[in-house]
Amino acid sequence: MLTAMGVDFTDHTILNSQYVTAVDEILKIIAVRFRKFWLHSDYTFRWSNVRKKQDACLKILHNMSDTVIKRRKTEFDNNNILPERTTGNTSGKKFKAFMDLLFELSLEKGVMNDRELREHVDTMIVGGYDTTATVLMYTLLLLGSHPEVQEKVYQELKVVLGDSDRDVEKHDLSQLVYLEAVLKESLRLYPIGPVLGRRLDKNVQLKNYTLAAGRSCFLLLFGIHKHPMWGADVDQFNPDRWMDPASLPDNPNAFAAFSLGRRMCIGKTYAYMSLKTTLAHVLRKYRFNGDHTQLELKFVVLLKPTSGYYVSIEERL
Numbered sequence: 001m002l003t004a005m006g007v008d009f010t011d012h013t014i015l016n017s018q019y020v021t022a023v024d025e026i027l028k029i030i031a032v033r034f035r036k037f038w039l040h041s042d043y044t045f046r047w048s049n050v051r052k053k054q055d056a057c058l059k060i061l062h063n064m065s066d067t068v069i070k071r072r073k074t075e076f077d078n079n080n081i082l083p084e085r086t087t088g089n090t091s092g093k094k095f096k097a098f099m100d101l102l103f104e105l106s107l108e109k110g111v112m113n114d115r116e117l118r119e120h121v122d123t124m125i126v127g128g129y130d131t132t133a134t135v136l137m138y139t140l141l142l143l144g145s146h147p148e149v150q151e152k153v154y155q156e157l158k159v160v161l162g163d164s165d166r167d168v169e170k171h172d173l174s175q176l177v178y179l180e181a182v183l184k185e186s187l188r189l190y191p192i193g194p195v196l197g198r199r200l201d202k203n204v205q206l207k208n209y210t211l212a213a214g215r216s217c218f219l220l221l222f223g224i225h226k227h228p229m230w231g232a233d234v235d236q237f238n239p240d241r242w243m244d245p246a247s248l249p250d251n252p253n254a255f256a257a258f259s260l261g262r263r264m265c266i267g268k269t270y271a272y273m274s275l276k277t278t279l280a281h282v283l284r285k286y287r288f289n290g291d292h293t294q295l296e297l298k299f300v301v302l303l304k305p306t307s308g309y310y311v312s313i314e315e316r317l
Protein backbone atom coordinates (compact mmCIF):
# COMPACT_ATOMS: atom_id res chain seq x y z
CA MET A 1 0.00 0.00 0.00
CA LEU A 2 2.78 2.41 0.91
CA THR A 3 4.83 1.77 -2.23
CA ALA A 4 1.85 1.76 -4.64
CA MET A 5 -0.53 4.27 -3.17
CA GLY A 6 1.65 6.16 -0.72
CA VAL A 7 -0.86 5.11 1.93
CA ASP A 8 0.33 3.57 5.16
CA PHE A 9 -2.17 0.77 5.79
CA THR A 10 -1.31 0.70 9.47
CA ASP A 11 -2.95 4.15 9.65
CA HIS A 12 -6.52 3.15 10.53
CA THR A 13 -7.87 6.64 9.94
CA ILE A 14 -7.42 5.88 6.22
CA LEU A 15 -7.90 2.20 5.42
CA ASN A 16 -10.54 1.22 7.96
CA SER A 17 -13.17 -1.50 8.00
CA GLN A 18 -15.83 0.95 6.79
CA TYR A 19 -13.82 1.48 3.61
CA VAL A 20 -13.26 -2.23 3.09
CA THR A 21 -17.02 -2.90 3.50
CA ALA A 22 -17.87 -0.06 1.09
CA VAL A 23 -15.58 -1.56 -1.60
CA ASP A 24 -17.30 -4.94 -1.11
CA GLU A 25 -20.74 -3.32 -1.33
CA ILE A 26 -19.97 -1.30 -4.46
CA LEU A 27 -18.74 -4.42 -6.25
CA LYS A 28 -21.99 -6.19 -5.28
CA ILE A 29 -24.02 -3.23 -6.56
CA ILE A 30 -22.26 -3.26 -9.95
CA ALA A 31 -22.91 -7.03 -10.20
CA VAL A 32 -26.61 -6.60 -9.27
CA ARG A 33 -27.06 -3.85 -11.87
CA PHE A 34 -25.31 -6.04 -14.40
CA ARG A 35 -27.75 -8.94 -13.77
CA LYS A 36 -31.07 -7.03 -13.44
CA PHE A 37 -31.97 -5.66 -16.86
CA TRP A 38 -34.48 -3.11 -15.45
CA LEU A 39 -31.61 -1.43 -13.62
CA HIS A 40 -29.58 -1.01 -16.81
CA SER A 41 -31.36 2.21 -17.74
CA ASP A 42 -30.06 5.27 -15.87
CA TYR A 43 -33.67 6.45 -15.49
CA THR A 44 -34.98 3.41 -13.54
CA PHE A 45 -31.70 3.05 -11.68
CA ARG A 46 -31.98 6.64 -10.41
CA TRP A 47 -35.22 5.78 -8.52
CA SER A 48 -34.03 2.45 -7.09
CA ASN A 49 -32.81 1.57 -3.59
CA VAL A 50 -29.64 0.23 -5.17
CA ARG A 51 -28.80 3.78 -6.28
CA LYS A 52 -29.25 5.04 -2.68
CA LYS A 53 -26.86 2.35 -1.44
CA GLN A 54 -24.40 3.22 -4.21
CA ASP A 55 -24.40 6.91 -3.21
CA ALA A 56 -23.72 5.99 0.42
CA CYS A 57 -20.77 3.76 -0.58
CA LEU A 58 -19.35 6.33 -2.98
CA LYS A 59 -19.36 8.89 -0.18
CA ILE A 60 -17.13 6.61 1.91
CA LEU A 61 -14.83 5.77 -1.03
CA HIS A 62 -14.45 9.43 -2.07
CA ASN A 63 -13.81 10.42 1.51
CA MET A 64 -10.79 8.07 1.48
CA SER A 65 -9.36 9.38 -1.81
CA ASP A 66 -9.99 12.99 -0.70
CA THR A 67 -8.07 12.35 2.55
CA VAL A 68 -5.12 10.88 0.64
CA ILE A 69 -5.10 13.80 -1.82
CA LYS A 70 -5.50 16.42 0.93
CA ARG A 71 -2.53 15.05 2.92
CA ARG A 72 -0.22 15.04 -0.09
CA LYS A 73 -1.40 18.52 -1.14
CA THR A 74 -0.58 19.95 2.30
CA GLU A 75 2.93 18.47 2.05
CA PHE A 76 3.26 19.99 -1.42
CA ASP A 77 2.02 23.43 -0.30
CA ASN A 78 4.54 23.46 2.55
CA ASN A 79 7.51 22.56 0.32
CA ASN A 80 6.38 23.48 -3.20
CA ILE A 81 7.73 20.09 -4.20
CA LEU A 82 6.52 16.62 -3.21
CA PRO A 83 8.81 15.27 -0.48
CA GLU A 84 10.20 11.80 -1.20
CA ARG A 85 9.08 8.92 0.98
CA THR A 86 11.29 6.60 2.99
CA THR A 87 10.71 2.85 3.25
CA GLY A 88 9.61 1.59 6.64
CA ASN A 89 12.14 -1.29 6.57
CA THR A 90 15.71 -1.38 7.74
CA SER A 91 17.18 -0.12 4.44
CA GLY A 92 15.41 3.26 4.87
CA LYS A 93 15.74 3.85 1.10
CA LYS A 94 14.01 6.83 -0.52
CA PHE A 95 11.35 6.00 -3.10
CA LYS A 96 8.52 7.51 -5.09
CA ALA A 97 5.13 5.84 -4.56
CA PHE A 98 3.27 4.98 -7.75
CA MET A 99 0.51 7.37 -6.77
CA ASP A 100 3.02 10.20 -6.32
CA LEU A 101 3.66 10.13 -10.06
CA LEU A 102 -0.01 11.09 -10.46
CA PHE A 103 0.32 13.85 -7.86
CA GLU A 104 3.42 15.11 -9.64
CA LEU A 105 1.50 15.35 -12.93
CA SER A 106 -1.37 17.15 -11.24
CA LEU A 107 0.26 19.36 -8.60
CA GLU A 108 3.66 20.13 -10.12
CA LYS A 109 2.87 19.99 -13.83
CA GLY A 110 -0.87 20.89 -13.83
CA VAL A 111 -1.68 18.16 -16.38
CA MET A 112 -5.02 17.24 -14.74
CA ASN A 113 -7.64 18.92 -12.61
CA ASP A 114 -8.76 17.84 -9.13
CA ARG A 115 -11.67 15.71 -10.39
CA GLU A 116 -9.48 13.83 -12.85
CA LEU A 117 -6.86 13.33 -10.15
CA ARG A 118 -9.47 11.88 -7.78
CA GLU A 119 -10.80 9.52 -10.46
CA HIS A 120 -7.29 8.18 -11.06
CA VAL A 121 -6.67 7.87 -7.33
CA ASP A 122 -9.96 5.92 -6.94
CA THR A 123 -9.02 3.59 -9.83
CA MET A 124 -5.61 2.95 -8.33
CA ILE A 125 -6.91 2.29 -4.83
CA VAL A 126 -9.71 -0.07 -5.91
CA GLY A 127 -7.65 -1.66 -8.74
CA GLY A 128 -4.66 -2.25 -6.52
CA TYR A 129 -5.88 -3.34 -3.13
CA ASP A 130 -8.70 -5.89 -3.31
CA THR A 131 -7.05 -7.62 -6.28
CA THR A 132 -3.79 -8.65 -4.64
CA ALA A 133 -5.56 -9.47 -1.35
CA THR A 134 -7.92 -11.87 -3.16
CA VAL A 135 -5.10 -13.50 -5.15
CA LEU A 136 -3.19 -14.05 -1.90
CA MET A 137 -6.20 -15.79 -0.39
CA TYR A 138 -6.64 -18.16 -3.38
CA THR A 139 -2.90 -18.88 -3.52
CA LEU A 140 -2.62 -19.73 0.17
CA LEU A 141 -5.68 -21.93 -0.10
CA LEU A 142 -4.24 -23.76 -3.14
CA LEU A 143 -0.90 -24.22 -1.36
CA GLY A 144 -2.77 -25.52 1.68
CA SER A 145 -4.56 -28.02 -0.56
CA HIS A 146 -1.27 -29.16 -2.20
CA PRO A 147 1.32 -29.74 0.57
CA GLU A 148 3.93 -31.04 -1.92
CA VAL A 149 3.78 -27.74 -3.86
CA GLN A 150 3.96 -25.75 -0.62
CA GLU A 151 7.08 -27.72 0.37
CA LYS A 152 8.73 -26.90 -2.99
CA VAL A 153 8.02 -23.20 -2.47
CA TYR A 154 9.46 -23.43 1.05
CA GLN A 155 12.65 -25.11 -0.25
CA GLU A 156 13.04 -22.40 -2.92
CA LEU A 157 12.67 -19.69 -0.25
CA LYS A 158 15.38 -21.40 1.82
CA VAL A 159 17.77 -21.47 -1.15
CA VAL A 160 17.16 -17.80 -2.06
CA LEU A 161 16.81 -16.26 1.41
CA GLY A 162 18.75 -18.74 3.54
CA ASP A 163 17.68 -19.45 7.11
CA SER A 164 17.78 -15.79 8.10
CA ASP A 165 14.77 -13.62 8.81
CA ARG A 166 16.05 -10.78 6.62
CA ASP A 167 13.87 -8.52 4.48
CA VAL A 168 13.06 -9.68 0.96
CA GLU A 169 15.00 -7.49 -1.50
CA LYS A 170 14.21 -6.65 -5.12
CA HIS A 171 17.04 -8.90 -6.45
CA ASP A 172 15.57 -11.91 -4.57
CA LEU A 173 12.27 -11.66 -6.42
CA SER A 174 13.59 -12.64 -9.87
CA GLN A 175 15.06 -15.80 -8.29
CA LEU A 176 11.71 -16.94 -6.91
CA VAL A 177 10.77 -18.65 -10.18
CA TYR A 178 8.77 -21.50 -8.72
CA LEU A 179 6.78 -19.09 -6.54
CA GLU A 180 5.98 -17.10 -9.69
CA ALA A 181 4.80 -20.31 -11.39
CA VAL A 182 2.53 -20.95 -8.38
CA LEU A 183 1.06 -17.44 -8.68
CA LYS A 184 0.41 -17.84 -12.40
CA GLU A 185 -1.27 -21.18 -11.88
CA SER A 186 -3.38 -19.74 -9.09
CA LEU A 187 -4.41 -16.84 -11.37
CA ARG A 188 -5.20 -19.33 -14.14
CA LEU A 189 -7.58 -21.37 -11.97
CA TYR A 190 -9.00 -18.36 -10.12
CA PRO A 191 -8.75 -15.31 -12.40
CA ILE A 192 -10.04 -12.61 -10.07
CA GLY A 193 -11.31 -10.57 -13.03
CA PRO A 194 -13.20 -13.46 -14.68
CA VAL A 195 -15.14 -11.32 -17.17
CA LEU A 196 -14.07 -8.22 -19.09
CA GLY A 197 -16.42 -5.78 -20.77
CA ARG A 198 -15.67 -3.92 -24.00
CA ARG A 199 -17.58 -1.65 -26.40
CA LEU A 200 -16.87 -2.64 -30.00
CA ASP A 201 -15.62 0.17 -32.23
CA LYS A 202 -15.80 -2.01 -35.35
CA ASN A 203 -17.53 -5.21 -36.48
CA VAL A 204 -15.90 -8.39 -35.22
CA GLN A 205 -16.38 -11.50 -37.36
CA LEU A 206 -16.51 -14.76 -35.39
CA LYS A 207 -16.92 -18.19 -36.95
CA ASN A 208 -20.73 -18.11 -37.16
CA TYR A 209 -21.63 -14.61 -35.93
CA THR A 210 -20.79 -10.98 -36.48
CA LEU A 211 -20.57 -8.79 -33.39
CA ALA A 212 -21.73 -5.36 -34.53
CA ALA A 213 -19.84 -2.13 -33.93
CA GLY A 214 -21.35 -0.01 -31.15
CA ARG A 215 -22.49 -3.06 -29.11
CA SER A 216 -21.02 -4.12 -25.79
CA CYS A 217 -19.47 -7.52 -25.41
CA PHE A 218 -18.07 -9.58 -22.58
CA LEU A 219 -14.98 -11.74 -22.68
CA LEU A 220 -15.02 -14.77 -20.42
CA LEU A 221 -11.43 -15.05 -19.18
CA PHE A 222 -12.49 -17.86 -16.88
CA GLY A 223 -13.41 -19.88 -19.99
CA ILE A 224 -10.10 -19.16 -21.76
CA HIS A 225 -8.21 -20.45 -18.72
CA LYS A 226 -10.26 -23.67 -18.74
CA HIS A 227 -9.97 -24.28 -22.50
CA PRO A 228 -8.83 -27.78 -23.61
CA MET A 229 -5.72 -26.16 -25.18
CA TRP A 230 -4.27 -26.27 -21.63
CA GLY A 231 -4.16 -30.06 -21.86
CA ALA A 232 -5.78 -32.99 -20.09
CA ASP A 233 -4.84 -31.58 -16.66
CA VAL A 234 -6.61 -28.25 -17.33
CA ASP A 235 -8.57 -28.49 -14.05
CA GLN A 236 -5.55 -29.48 -11.95
CA PHE A 237 -3.34 -27.12 -9.96
CA ASN A 238 -0.02 -27.84 -11.65
CA PRO A 239 2.51 -24.97 -11.29
CA ASP A 240 5.15 -27.13 -13.03
CA ARG A 241 3.49 -26.43 -16.39
CA TRP A 242 4.90 -22.86 -16.11
CA MET A 243 8.46 -24.16 -15.61
CA ASP A 244 8.53 -25.66 -19.11
CA PRO A 245 7.36 -23.33 -21.92
CA ALA A 246 6.85 -26.39 -24.18
CA SER A 247 4.01 -27.56 -21.94
CA LEU A 248 2.07 -24.28 -22.28
CA PRO A 249 -0.52 -23.59 -25.00
CA ASP A 250 0.92 -22.19 -28.24
CA ASN A 251 -1.45 -19.23 -28.15
CA PRO A 252 0.17 -16.47 -26.02
CA ASN A 253 -3.31 -15.11 -25.20
CA ALA A 254 -4.29 -18.32 -23.40
CA PHE A 255 -3.36 -16.66 -20.10
CA ALA A 256 -5.27 -13.42 -19.66
CA ALA A 257 -5.56 -12.88 -15.90
CA PHE A 258 -4.28 -9.30 -16.32
CA SER A 259 -6.37 -8.80 -19.49
CA LEU A 260 -4.82 -8.34 -22.94
CA GLY A 261 -4.02 -5.48 -25.26
CA ARG A 262 -3.79 -1.78 -24.64
CA ARG A 263 -6.08 -1.65 -21.60
CA MET A 264 -4.44 -4.50 -19.75
CA CYS A 265 -3.53 -4.10 -16.08
CA ILE A 266 -0.90 -1.43 -15.46
CA GLY A 267 -0.10 -2.95 -12.06
CA LYS A 268 0.96 -6.42 -13.28
CA THR A 269 4.70 -6.22 -12.53
CA TYR A 270 4.03 -4.47 -9.26
CA ALA A 271 1.39 -7.08 -8.32
CA TYR A 272 3.87 -9.97 -8.80
CA MET A 273 6.49 -8.12 -6.73
CA SER A 274 4.07 -7.40 -3.93
CA LEU A 275 2.56 -10.92 -3.95
CA LYS A 276 5.97 -12.62 -3.96
CA THR A 277 7.24 -10.42 -1.12
CA THR A 278 4.19 -11.10 1.06
CA LEU A 279 4.19 -14.84 0.35
CA ALA A 280 7.93 -15.11 1.00
CA HIS A 281 7.45 -13.57 4.46
CA VAL A 282 4.40 -15.64 5.35
CA LEU A 283 5.49 -19.02 3.97
CA ARG A 284 8.90 -18.89 5.66
CA LYS A 285 7.15 -18.89 9.04
CA TYR A 286 3.82 -20.62 8.60
CA ARG A 287 2.39 -23.76 7.04
CA PHE A 288 -1.08 -23.63 5.47
CA ASN A 289 -3.64 -26.44 5.30
CA GLY A 290 -6.82 -26.15 3.31
CA ASP A 291 -9.24 -27.55 0.79
CA HIS A 292 -9.95 -25.36 -2.22
CA THR A 293 -12.44 -27.87 -3.66
CA GLN A 294 -14.93 -26.76 -0.96
CA LEU A 295 -14.98 -23.21 -2.31
CA GLU A 296 -18.17 -21.80 -3.76
CA LEU A 297 -17.59 -18.78 -5.93
CA LYS A 298 -19.64 -15.76 -6.85
CA PHE A 299 -19.19 -13.09 -9.48
CA VAL A 300 -19.11 -9.61 -7.93
CA VAL A 301 -17.01 -7.95 -10.67
CA LEU A 302 -14.16 -9.81 -8.98
CA LEU A 303 -14.31 -13.58 -8.46
CA LYS A 304 -14.92 -14.08 -4.73
CA PRO A 305 -15.88 -16.99 -2.47
CA THR A 306 -19.41 -17.07 -1.02
CA SER A 307 -18.35 -19.81 1.33
CA GLY A 308 -15.74 -19.55 4.06
CA TYR A 309 -12.05 -19.91 3.15
CA TYR A 310 -11.40 -23.47 4.41
CA VAL A 311 -7.86 -22.72 5.46
CA SER A 312 -5.92 -23.16 8.70
CA ILE A 313 -2.46 -21.91 9.65
CA GLU A 314 0.25 -23.44 11.82
CA GLU A 315 3.62 -22.04 12.80
CA ARG A 316 6.70 -23.80 11.36
CA LEU A 317 8.88 -24.84 14.28
Ligand code: HEM
Pocket residue numbers: 004098123124127128129131132135187192193196197256257258259262263264265266267268270271272
Ligand atom coordinates in the same frame (compact mmCIF):
# COMPACT_ATOMS: atom_id res chain seq x y z
C1 HEM B 1 -2.85 -9.92 -9.14
C2 HEM B 1 -3.36 -8.73 -9.08
C3 HEM B 1 -4.09 -8.04 -10.20
C4 HEM B 1 -4.86 -8.58 -11.19
C5 HEM B 1 -5.20 -10.05 -11.43
C6 HEM B 1 -5.33 -7.47 -12.00
C7 HEM B 1 -6.14 -7.60 -13.11
C8 HEM B 1 -6.55 -6.56 -13.91
C9 HEM B 1 -7.37 -6.70 -15.09
C10 HEM B 1 -7.95 -8.01 -15.61
C11 HEM B 1 -7.52 -5.45 -15.61
C12 HEM B 1 -8.26 -5.10 -16.91
C13 HEM B 1 -9.66 -4.67 -16.69
C14 HEM B 1 -10.29 -4.43 -18.05
O1 HEM B 1 -9.64 -4.61 -19.07
O2 HEM B 1 -11.48 -4.09 -18.09
C15 HEM B 1 -6.81 -4.51 -14.76
C16 HEM B 1 -6.75 -3.16 -14.98
C17 HEM B 1 -6.10 -2.29 -14.14
N1 HEM B 1 -5.32 -2.61 -13.05
FE1 HEM B 1 -4.99 -4.45 -12.33
N2 HEM B 1 -4.82 -6.31 -11.50
C18 HEM B 1 -4.04 -6.61 -10.40
C19 HEM B 1 -3.32 -5.75 -9.61
C20 HEM B 1 -3.25 -4.39 -9.81
C21 HEM B 1 -2.46 -3.50 -9.01
C22 HEM B 1 -1.58 -3.93 -7.84
C23 HEM B 1 -2.67 -2.24 -9.51
C24 HEM B 1 -2.08 -0.94 -9.08
C25 HEM B 1 -1.04 -0.80 -8.29
C26 HEM B 1 -3.59 -2.36 -10.63
C27 HEM B 1 -4.05 -1.31 -11.38
C28 HEM B 1 -4.86 -1.44 -12.48
C29 HEM B 1 -5.36 -0.31 -13.24
C30 HEM B 1 -5.09 1.18 -12.96
C31 HEM B 1 -6.13 -0.83 -14.30
C32 HEM B 1 -6.87 -0.07 -15.40
C33 HEM B 1 -5.98 0.03 -16.64
C34 HEM B 1 -6.71 0.73 -17.79
O3 HEM B 1 -7.93 0.78 -17.79
O4 HEM B 1 -6.03 1.18 -18.72
N3 HEM B 1 -3.91 -3.68 -10.79
N4 HEM B 1 -6.21 -5.22 -13.74
